[in-house]
Amino acid sequence: EIVLTQSPGTLSLSPGERATLSCRASQSVSNNYLAWYQQKLGQAPRLLIYGASSRATGIPDRFSGSGSGTDFTLTISRLEPEDFAVYYCQQYGSSPKTFGQGTKVEIK
Amino acid sequence: QVQLVQSGAEVKKPGASVKVSCKASGYTFNSYGISWVRQAPGQGLEWMGWISAYNGNTNYAQKLQGRVSMTTDTSTSTAYMDLRSLRSDDTAVYYCARDLGVYTSISHFDYWGQGTLVTVSS
Numbered sequence: 759e760i761v762l763t764q765s766p767g768t769l770s771l772s773p774g775e776r777a778t779l780s781c782r783a784s785q786s787v788s789n790n791y792l793a794w795y796q797q798k799l800g801q802a803p804r805l806l807i808y809g810a811s812s813r814a815t816g817i818p819d820r821f822s823g824s825g826s827g828t829d830f831t832l833t834i835s836r837l838e839p840e841d842f843a844v845y846y847c848q849q850y851g852s853s854p855k856t857f858g859q860g861t862k863v864e865i866k
Numbered sequence: 867q868v869q870l871v872q873s874g875a876e877v878k879k880p881g882a883s884v885k886v887s888c889k890a891s892g893y894t895f896n897s898y899g900i901s902w903v904r905q906a907p908g909q910g911l912e913w914m915g916w917i918s919a920y921n922g923n924t925n926y927a928q929k930l931q932g933r934v935s936m937t938t939d940t941s942t943s944t945a946y947m948d949l950r951s952l953r954s955d956d957t958a959v960y961y962c963a964r965d966l967g968v969y970t971s972i973s974h975f976d977y978w979g980q981g982t983l984v985t986v987s988s
Contacts (some may be wrong), residue, residue, distance in 0.1 A: 791974070795911075808976075852974060
């Protein structure tokens with residue numbers, strides 16, 4: 759199975775700053791089938807990005823995804839107060855679908 | 867609007883079984899799949915498996931093979947996840963998610979249920 763490693767584990771930033779989250783795969787992700795989800799405490803995850811770079815419906819354009827093969831990035835251009843949460847990457851190009859361990863974006 | 871509403875919290879003893887339901891609304895149920903994902907307390911997300919709401923085909927995570935069953939009832943737009951021989955490390959919040967794959971599990975999720983806490987304790 760494909761192992762996804764996210765870094766850093768925790769990102770401490772201030773509102774208005776730029777956040778860059780990394781997701782590295784143990785082998786190439788087929789068709790760049792890589793998604794990003796946001797999860798707030800006590801809530802279900804929410805889809806942000808699919809296909810490595812396509813924003814889901816209703817997701818603000820401050821969220822962007824990039825990358826291919828084994829290296830992927832989620833960028834939040836300017837952090838809003840509601841963006842402080844845990845972010846997971848997921849590959850769905852091969853079975854089993856696997857998730858990274860998450861990156862927590864916290865208020866500095 | 868798309869909604870997935872799951873059944874309530876459960877407390878089970880080791881060795882027992884649990885069945886969690888996920889009622890869908892706001893879309894054509896048999897045009898999508900349903901995946902199940904669980905999250906142990908304070909931990910990350912683990913995909914458990916997928917079922918096509920069109921033809922009932924399934925794809926289960928290998929580590930759960932033999933203990934998990936996923937079914938759908940298209941007459942009520944409801945998906946079910948059955949987990950048997952429960953252990954303490956099955957304690958988790960269980961989520962259903964609408965899966966864009968209807969013929970294949972090679973697909974992502976776009977809507978999630980609210981989650982169901984299953985506690986396994988003697």
